[in-house]
Each structure stands twice: as structure tokens, then as C-alpha cells.
Amino acid sequence: MSALSDLSMPSSNLSEPVSDVLLRIEELSLHYGKNQPPVLQIGNLAIDRGQTVGISGPSGSGKSSLLYLISGLLKPSHGKIIWNGTDITTLGEGETDRWRRKSIGFVFQDFHLIDEVTPLDNVLIPASFIGWRINDATRKRAHELLDQVGVPLARKSTSDLSRGEQQRVAIARALLFDPPVILADEPTASLDDAASKTATETLFSLAGSNRTIITVSHDQDVIDRCGRVLRFDKGALIDDSANIKEKAELA
């Protein structure tokens, strides 16, 4: 099976809009024990296609848990997570894996690249999940993505890249299957200011009508770039607002 032929989804395809609402969360709660208070509790929440959403809040407020829940890595205790009409909490593990591979691109704080392979091979790693051989189209796309994020193809060793370049390779890796959603978990937290600015530029340059970016961040520059900001505290959504700058622009 070729790497890109796996992109058709049996249960949900976020690239084919059912409505403007891409993600709908209904009566969601997450508990880590029967008698424990909820780690996260959200009544109803909808995110539209193409939005850039920043999630902020103090440590332990449930930001990362929300990211893991909406990516299908965590199952909620209660509630529904409906992506483009499909409740992913009802999918089996294999279906969730396939759905995530096609629909979600993950960017992590510590990049999690494999130092022992080249930047190009790092970008191609997700292709190895679905096929023995990597076809020319996938390889060409990996080349284009590295070019797009500004990492020279001549760089043979991943460990020789700067941290900013490593994060941009991680962003290219997240984009290999052209997912409609990018989930980023503190994407600039381990970068210096200059690298952070470049990585933020790269990340938000991907946004558009067909791509939604949801990022957890403490970095105000990142939050400022988001069109919508969700603020959490003690597992509860305490504020859901358009960005102040965006509000100002709208005004």
C-alpha cells in the first residue's frame, strides 16, 4: 500500500465539510478515578473550519488533556467529540489511529525527531506506518515540505540542526499527509526568541480555510496570533473569546 493511498477515511473525512463546524464537543468530562473531581469538564464547544485556536491557562488546568481528548489519544469519561459529524469516542482503536493519521498533524514542544535519521527521513516517518515502500509522490511531498519550512535538504544530520530548524522539521512531519487539523502542544516552549518567532510564523502560515490550527501555549506571541482563545482553569473553560487584537481589528 502506498503512503498517500491511505488517505480515504471510512468514517470521517475532515477535508470534506459537512458544515462550517469542524469540531463539536458535547457535555465532555474526564475523570482519572471514579470519585475524583473531573480533570476537565466542558459543556458545549464548537470550532469552525479554518479557525486558529489558542488554548491557554495555568499548568494543570486541563489544556493538554483537551488536546489529547480531541486527538483521540484519550477517551473521555463522558460526552461526545464530534469531528465533521463523526463522534470519535465511538471509534475503535484501529479506526481512531487511521483517523488521526489522516486528519491530525501533531507538533510537540520537544519536537521528538529521530536523531539517527536524516531530516527528510524524519518527515517521511509517518509514511512507514502504512506501507513498506515510500512512493515517489510521498517523497516529493516531503522534499517540498522541507523546502516550505526552510530547512535545506542538504542537511544530512538531524542532530546538527538548530532547535528552531528541528521544530520546523517536526512541523513538516505533521503536514506529510496534508491533515486538515494541526494540534500543537507548546510548540515554542523550548525555543529561543528568534527561533520561536520563526516557528510561529511557519505554523501560522499553514492556516487557511481548509486547515484548522489548535495550539496549547503559554507563549503570548503564539496566543496573540490565534483568532480565538480558550482559557482554562482547574479543568473548566473560563473564557472563550475572539483574540483581543482580532477584536480590535474587527472593531
Added chain:
Amino acid sequence: MNPFPIVMASLKRHWIMNILFVLLIAVAVAIGVGLTAQERALRQGSAQAADKFDILIAAPGSQTEIVMNSIFLQHSAINLLDGPYWGKLFDDPRVEIAAPLAFGDSWKGHSIVGSTPQFVTYLSGGLASGHVFETIEQAVVGAAVPLAIGDEFEPSHGHGPEEVLDHHHGAELHVVGKMQPTGTPWDSAIIVAVEQVWDLHALPTGHHEPAGDEHDHDGSEAHEDHEDHEHEEANTHDDGDHDHATDHDEDAHDHAHEHDGDHHVTRIGPPFDLDELPGVPAIVVRPKSVAAAYTIRSDYRTDHSTAFFPAEVLVEMYRLLGNAGSVMRAMALGSQALVVAAILAAILALMQLYRKQFAVLRALGAPRSYVFSAIWSYVSLLVITGAICGLGLGWMVAQSVSRIFTAETGMAMQASLGSSELMLAGGFVIIGLILATLPAFLLYRRPVVSALRGS
């Protein structure tokens, strides 16, 4: 799916540890393989060594000692079978070949064995060069003895560490023939007429030899040759021809006669005169038939003699060897189990370092089976590589040990990789592949989110 990018990365990342894993596995497999191959080589070599020794007849005593003395030429003091008990074998119609074996002397660590010309021909299956001894001053050497036809040497008393270098008998012997390689300890032996050994040790020589009479016209060829030699040696001994009649050292000849003083040994080989036969450590008998073998063995199991098939003793030795081998194999298996356990423990620890990497792969869309197959393939590659290296290492060690053993004993031992070694390594691999599922399964089941949250 193709987990090999991750497998290769894992191999590169901890390459020193991975090399150590492979070496540990290789040594564990090599111990087992080497033991098995060596044991088989020893069995084959000893069986080959005993091939020409159908029945051994000796004075009552340890059969193992008699076998070690007669077949493997590992000499020790054993009782002598008196002449009258073995002399009649030469007239026994059931016997095809009977040959006395007399030990006691050596040359530079090579045993000198006294026997008959017929035995030399029988043992060697025809000489590689030269001819069998025809006088008591002549010798035939085994293929591994560093003496050539025409060489002369002086026997010393004793063997190996007991060899008394400065205690020469004074006899100078001449090499007249070289045996073909037999792949037995006899390749390192020097065979002389049994009468030579008796004569050197001042024993009766098996023949009535008239004192001082060098012209006993009994019609035997050996005697005639010797007689001719007596007449010719003064003029011809230095002409380079290694025929016994011309390759004779008169000084040594005279010296040898210091022992018997008043008579000259002119006849060698059967027929012997029964009343002139001294005792010998063992007689090799080749019977004419299987039935004859059993009746001879039965007839010579008396109060004065013992008779047995060396194969029986070897089977008993193999049983003991097998028992020792079983213990050693069990120890080898134990060490293999320890190695596997140590490697598994190390890999489980290593997997803790990898768990976040695999959690990230899961977040990127890798199915659990990808994680499982990546870890399983990684451990399996180590096990398979180690087992293959172990096979080679075990074979090399067994070869080296065989070479040393062959050099020391003359017994041809050819260690080779057979089905049992392949099965042993294969069994190790199968167990390794099964055990490799353990770390794979543990990481396969590891919750992704807790690994992602861990630093």
C-alpha cells in the same frame, strides 16, 4: 507498515550496547555449539582410531587403560600378558591377524611401539613410502612423525614427561617406511619389530636364536636379508639408498647388541617360539568372522587374560562423555538463559527510554502493531545476529580445540557444524524471538498519554 526505519535508528542510537548484546548472545551460543561440535568430533575421531582394533587381548586389568594404551597410545603401567597365553593365537584358525603391542620407549615424545610387519601393513593400509621393517634395527614411522626414510634416531626410555632423555638404549634405528595417514594417534607413532623392544629390554625375543650364530639358515626372508646386510654393510651403508640392506649403522648395530651380548636377533615376526615369548601389554586381533570374534573373546576371558571389543569400552566412555557433555550442555543452557534474561532486563530498561518516542509515533498515527513490530524486530535482529555470530564463533573455537587435540594426540578430529548445532542455535533464536515479544508487548500496552506527559 515498515518498522525498520525505527529499528535501524534504535540500533544506531545505542550501538555500543547493541554490540555488547550481540557479543553476549554470540558467546552464549558459541559455548553450546562448541561443546556439541567438539563432543561429536571426539566421538568420531575416537571411533576412527579404534576402527582397526577389533579385539584386544591383555592381562586382566582395566579395559579402559588397555584401550588408552593400545589405541590412543596414552601409556601407563599395565600388566603383561604372558607369552604362552597369547602365542597360540598365531595358530588359531579363527584369527586373521594377531599382533602383539609392546611399549616402553619413545623418541622426542613419539611412542615407539613394537609389533609385527603384518600389523603395520594392516594398520596403514599399505605404506605411503618405503617398506615395512625387516630387521630389528629398522622402523616404520607414522605420517605425523618428523622423520623421513633414511633418517636415524635413538630411542629413549619412557614416554612424554617420563621420557628419560639421557637414558638412551644405545640402539640406532633406521627409518625404512612411512605409513599413510590414518587419522589416529598412530600417525604420531614409530613402529619397530616387537623383537627390537624385547631385545632392548633384555627379554627373550620370541625366537630361538643360537648364541653367536649369525648364519641360522631357517629360510626366512628377513633372516636372509639381514644376513646379506651383514655381508654388505661395510661397503654400502653410505650410498644413499634407503633399502634396509644399505641403510645400516654398524656402530649402533653393535651398540644395540650390548643388551643381548651373546646372541643376534635375526628373525622378526611370527611364527614365534612359544617358550621364548615374553609378556606383552596387549594383543590386537582381527578375527575372520563375527562369530569368531565372539568365541575368541569368550575363550580369552580367563583368570590369566581378558579379551574385549574396544568398541564396548568406547561406548562406555561415550556414555560417560555424554553424561559430562549433558552437564556441560545444561550449564551452557543455563548461561544462555542468564544471557537472555540479562539482555531482556537491559532491553526493558532501554524501552523505558524509548517509551516517549513510541508514544509520539502513536500520536502521529502509528498503530499499536507498528510499535510492537518495531520493538520485536529490534530485539529479534539482535538475537539472530548474535546466534549467527555464535555459530561461527563456536565453530572456530571447536576447530581450534580440535587442531590442538589432533596436534597433541595425532587423533584426527574434524569439528563441523551439524544439525545439532544448527538446532541449538535455531532453538536459541526461537526462544529469543518468543521472549522478544515481552518488551514489545509491554510497550505495546503502554498508555500513550502518560508516556507523552512523562519527560
